[in-house]
Amino acid sequence: MRDGQADLIRLADYQAPVFHVPRTSLDVALYDDYSRVTTTLELERRADADPAADYVFDGVELALCRLEVDGQPWPKAQYDYDGERLVIRGLPERCTLLTEVTIKPHLNTALEGLYMSRGMFCTQCEAEGFRRITFYPDRPDVLSRFVTTIRADKARFPLLLSNGNPVARGEEADGRHWVTWEDPHPKPSYLFALVAGDLACLEDQYQTGSGRTVSLQIYAEPRDLDKLDHAMRSLKAAMAWDERVYGLEYDLDIYMIVAVSHFNMGAMENKGLNIFNTACVLAHPATTTDAGFQRVESVVGHEYFHNWSGNRVTCRDWFQLSLKEGLTVFRDQCFSADMNSAAVKRVEDVDVLRAVQFPEDQGPMAHPVRPAAYQKIDNFYTVTIYEKGAELVRMQHELLGAERFRAGTDLYFRRFDGQAVTTDDFLDCMAEASGLDLQQFRRWYDQAGTPHLAVQGHIEQGDYVLTFRQWTPPTPGQPDKQPLMMPVRLALFGADGQRLPLPDGSTETVLVLTQEEQSFRFPLHGQKEAPVPSLLRGFSAPVELDYAFTTEQLHFLLAHDDDGYSRWDAAQRLYHAAVTRLLSVPGEAVRAAAEDEAAALAPALRQVLARADDDAAAAALLLTLPSEQALADRLPELDVDGVHRAREALRAAIGEQLSSLWWQAEQNNTLAGPYRPVAADIGRRSLRHCALAYLAAAGDARLAGHLTVLFQQADNMTDQLGALRLLVHYGLPGADEALDAFARQWHDEALVMDQWFTVQATVPGETTLSRVQALLAHEGFDWRVPNRVRAVLGALANANPTAFHAASGEGYRLYADALGRLDAVNPQVAARMANACARLPRLPEGRRALLGGALRGLLKVPRSANLTEVLERILA
Numbered sequence: 001m002r003d004g005q006a007d008l009i010r011l012a013d014y015q016a017p018v019f020h021v022p023r024t025s026l027d028v029a030l031y032d033d034y035s036r037v038t039t040t041l042e043l044e045r046r047a048d049a050d051p052a053a054d055y056v057f058d059g060v061e062l063a064l065c066r067l068e069v070d071g072q073p074w075p076k077a078q079y080d081y082d083g084e085r086l087v088i089r090g091l092p093e094r095c096t097l098l099t100e101v102t103i104k105p106h107l108n109t110a111l112e113g114l115y116m117s118r119g120m121f122c123t124q125c126e127a128e129g130f131r132r133i134t135f136y137p138d139r140p141d142v143l144s145r146f147v148t149t150i151r152a153d154k155a156r157f158p159l160l161l162s163n164g165n166p167v168a169r170g171e172e173a174d175g176r177h178w179v180t181w182e183d184p185h186p187k188p189s190y191l192f193a194l195v196a197g198d199l200a201c202l203e204d205q206y207q208t209g210s211g212r213t214v215s216l217q218i219y220a221e222p223r224d225l226d227k228l229d230h231a232m233r234s235l236k237a238a239m240a241w242d243e244r245v246y247g248l249e250y251d252l253d254i255y256m257i258v259a260v261s262h263f264n265m266g267a268m269e270n271k272g273l274n275i276f277n278t279a280c281v282l283a284h285p286a287t288t289t290d291a292g293f294q295r296v297e298s299v300v301g302h303e304y305f306h307n308w309s310g311n312r313v314t315c316r317d318w319f320q321l322s323l324k325e326g327l328t329v330f331r332d333q334c335f336s337a338d339m340n341s342a343a344v345k346r347v348e349d350v351d352v353l354r355a356v357q358f359p360e361d362q363g364p365m366a367h368p369v370r371p372a373a374y375q376k377i378d379n380f381y382t383v384t385i386y387e388k389g390a391e392l393v394r395m396q397h398e399l400l401g402a403e404r405f406r407a408g409t410d411l412y413f414r415r416f417d418g419q420a421v422t423t424d425d426f427l428d429c430m431a432e433a434s435g436l437d438l439q440q441f442r443r444w445y446d447q448a449g450t451p452h453l454a455v456q457g458h459i460e461q462g463d464y465v466l467t468f469r470q471w472t473p474p475t476p477g478q479p480d481k482q483p484l485m486m487p488v489r490l491a492l493f494g495a496d497g498q499r500l501p502l503p504d505g506s507t508e509t510v511l512v513l514t515q516e517e518q519s520f521r522f523p524l525h526g527q528k529e530a531p532v533p534s535l536l537r538g539f540s541a542p543v544e545l546d547y548a549f550t551t552e553q554l555h556f557l558l559a560h561d562d563d564g565y566s567r568w569d570a571a572q573r574l575y576h577a578a579v580t581r582l583l584s585v586p587g588e589a590v591r592a593a594a595e596d597e598a599a600a601l602a603p604a605l606r607q608v609l610a611r612a613d614d615d616a617a618a619a620a621l622l623l624t625l626p627s628e629q630a631l632a633d634r635l636p637e638l639d640v641d642g643v644h645r646a647r648e649a650l651r652a653a654i655g656e657q658l659s660s661l662w663w664q665a666e667q668n669n670t671l672a673g674p675y676r677p678v679a680a681d682i683g684r685r686s687l688r689h690c691a692l693a694y695l696a697a698a699g700d701a702r703l704a705g706h707l708t709v710l711f712q713q714a715d716n717m718t719d720q721l722g723a724l725r726l727l728v729h730y731g732l733p734g735a736d737e738a739l740d741a742f743a744r745q746w747h748d749e750a751l752v753m754d755q756w757f758t759v760q761a762t763v764p765g766e767t768t769l770s771r772v773q774a775l776l777a778h779e780g781f782d783w784r785v786p787n788r789v790r791a792v793l794g795a796l797a798n799a800n801p802t803a804f805h806a807a808s809g810e811g812y813r814l815y816a817d818a819l820g821r822l823d824a825v826n827p828q829v830a831a832r833m834a835n836a837c838a839r840l841p842r843l844p845e846g847r848r849a850l851l852g853g854a855l856r857g858l859l860k861v862p863r864s865a866n867l868t869e870v871l872e873r874i875l876a
């Protein structure tokens with residue numbers, strides 16, 4: 001690992017590769033304390049390349065043992081290796097290069113390249129892990145046909161997997177064996193994968209539309225074999241969905257997924273051999289929550305959809321990361337929407353975007369969906385690239401309509417199959433297939449920041465006139481912003497709660513904004529009153545909508561609007577306003593004020609509860625207050641204590657005033673029969689737990705006993721964990737016993753124990769910091785397991801503002817220490833966790849100094865390039 005200050009890599013400097021690699025043969029021999037990688041590359045200088053340009057290969061921390069060209073040792077004077085790059089001079093235009101290196105997978109805690117997880121070998125190559133395995137032009141625009149031979153001890157590693165199809169196998173001396181895999185599809189090195197282990201497999205089959213049979217194999221440790229059914233169901237559903245919705249079929253005879261415990265992210269779409277974080281593939285009612293089941297479905301879908309959007313058509317360079325990620329997130333969002341409730345899924349996705357991506361846009365880490373420069377590409381696997389990127393694709397879908405959008409993707413996949421391309425290429429296809437001019441739309445990819453859209457309505461000569469004004473606040477390095485092309489879906493509601501007819505004959509339309517300011521007229525046909533506008537329906541553009549809704553209008557929309565997002569947004573605005581008013585109420589008076597606020601909200605909440613049987617999940621979303629973090633993010637300064645006090649007071653008052661309805665919701669949504677992870681049941685459980693949470697906030701005397709029974713008798717993790725969390729967070733009688741019982745029951749299930757750590761790390765208040773210290777010292781805590789680190793430290797920083805931002809600065813000191821420790825083990829995860837400090841500029845002065853001091857302290861000794869880049873941006 002080297003000191004920070006890696007050079008900036010710029011999109012503007014992109015140059016096509018100097019040579020092709022038509023074939024790549026790898027021979028990987030795995031041993032206990034090292035691995036030997038012998039690589040044979042067929043090289044061909046590109047016709048358009050500078051004939052004087054040297055051949056350069058990436059290679060990080062490789063011990064080079066042999067270098068041969070066309071079968072002969074290559075003279076030492078003709079190459080240089082500086083630990084990161086191998087430059088070979090004087091190579092013939094076409095040649096075969098052989099390199100032999102050794103690497104140390106058993107010491108690899110960064111979890112990039114080839115590493116070990118609980119006794120098995122596995123790989124993570126995106127974005128730049130392959131260069132830690134062998135010398136290679138490790139860039140996504142070099143596509144090659146791979147043949148891979150893996151050799152290992154047969155007894156301990158009976159299973160040897162790589163991309164494509166197994167084509168040969170055999171035995172060798174000392175009880176070792178080997179398997180050769182051949183992948184017929186040319187691919188960039190970031191899609192390479194290898195697994196060696198002793199794993200159990202769930203097998204099934206899928207018949208493609210054109211009648212081919214694909215063998216589906218999901219691998220995990222034998223003890224987890226009973227947790228693979230949901231992933232298999234999801235995989236088959238995803239394969240059918242991609243055929244139906246995009247006309248895209250799978251293209252190999254085998255599709256494999258392997259679950260590993262040590263993983264930096266969610267999962268990886270390696271061609272034919274996905275590698276998954278156990279958290280995104282294992283699911284069982286007893287150990288997995290509803291959210292966990294839904295995550296498995298969506299991530300399995302996501303990685304499968306990458307087979308086309310990412311693998312068959314890949315990225316020219318990493319600036320184009322959102323080409324595959326934005327498109328694939330959009331595809332997995334639509335898949336989950338079709339499998340469950342579209343309205344609920346949309347609200348959940350918008351919630352993530354607004355709660356995580358909008359703040360990223362407001363802070364020092366703000367960057368465009370297609371960044372212009374970076375130091376470490378690992379730091380750009382962000383909500384902006386993924387989720388905002390998905391919103392850009394969704395807007396194109398909105399602008400083109402489903403049919404023309406499909407014509408656009410058909411053209412894209414046909415034209416660029418087997419190529420490495422850019423977001424511009426994608427947009428060209430959309431424009432060409434639809435005939436729309438998307439020139440201005442391109443700005444969305446290059447311009448960082450969240451646009452604001454201010455809307456005003458008034459009546460003028462019998463027409464209702466809506467005026468839209470858009471602007472985007474400056475972001476680091478981008479002071480001036482241009483107006484954007486954006487679709488605004490809208491309906492107008494009359495006093496009777498019905499949609500009014502619009503000029504185009506419909507009752508819902510999409511306005512396309514292109515200018516800084518634009519007005520639209522809607523004839524009212526003699527009606528005198530201004531309608532209530534339902535704006536940005538479905539969240540048709542990722543913007544901050546500024547419209548001065550009155551409280552009455554918000555209640556009206558909550559009651560009458562038929563757009564799920566719009567109703568939810570109305571509720572969110574009501575809650576924000578109530579909490580904001582409570583913030584200025586001093587001391588004890590906040591209780592009485594909260595009672596008034598609750599009383600004003602109560603009729604609307606009662607109505608939502610009365611209608612909850614139609615869609616319990618939507619009701620639960622409508623009844624849930626914004627998180628403390630989301631509330632604080634909207635204030636001029638992060639006032640975490642004030643927000644906690646105001647929000648809890650409001651929740652307590654709502655809990656009390658609607659107490660009998662909450663108990664009713666609890667009873668009505670207690671499900672009989674076995675657990676099923678289906679949308680209807682998931683919705684009822686979430687409404688039930690929402691009711692329980694209000695009763696907890698209200699201090700309901702009967703609740704502790706009730707929760708203890710629920711905890712003990714639960715036949716599923718959603719109920720068990722939900723009960724545990726409320727017992728612990730509200731310090732109810734029985735909480736400690738429940739925590740102990742939980743640990744005794746689940747000590748052997750890592751993913752469940754992650755939850756046990758998180759529940760404790762998220763108890764509000766400064767006293768939790770000593771608990772977090774104890775958790776970090778717990779025998780079950782392991783700095784090398786990213787899931788466990790996130791369960792404690794990620795939870796503290798992202799979901800426990802009153803502890804993390806404790807006035808003493810103790811939370812910051814603890815966190816900075818932890819980041820330093822983690823960085824020495826796993827720089828990618830350390831850098832990612834450091835992002836939680838990006839709200840620094842919005843902290844009140846005292847805390848800003850404390851956090852700034854803690855982070856500057858970290859930089860006093862050399863840190864990884866990953867962590868350094870994030871810290872320097874935050875401190876800039």
Ligand code: ARG
Pocket residue numbers: 126127264265266267268269302303325377378381828
């Ligand atoms: N491409 C993967 C996905 O989104 C994630 C890649 C992980 N990258 C990393 N630098 N760790 O499905």
Ligand code: ZN
Pocket residue numbers: 302306324325328
């Ligand atoms: Zn992805």
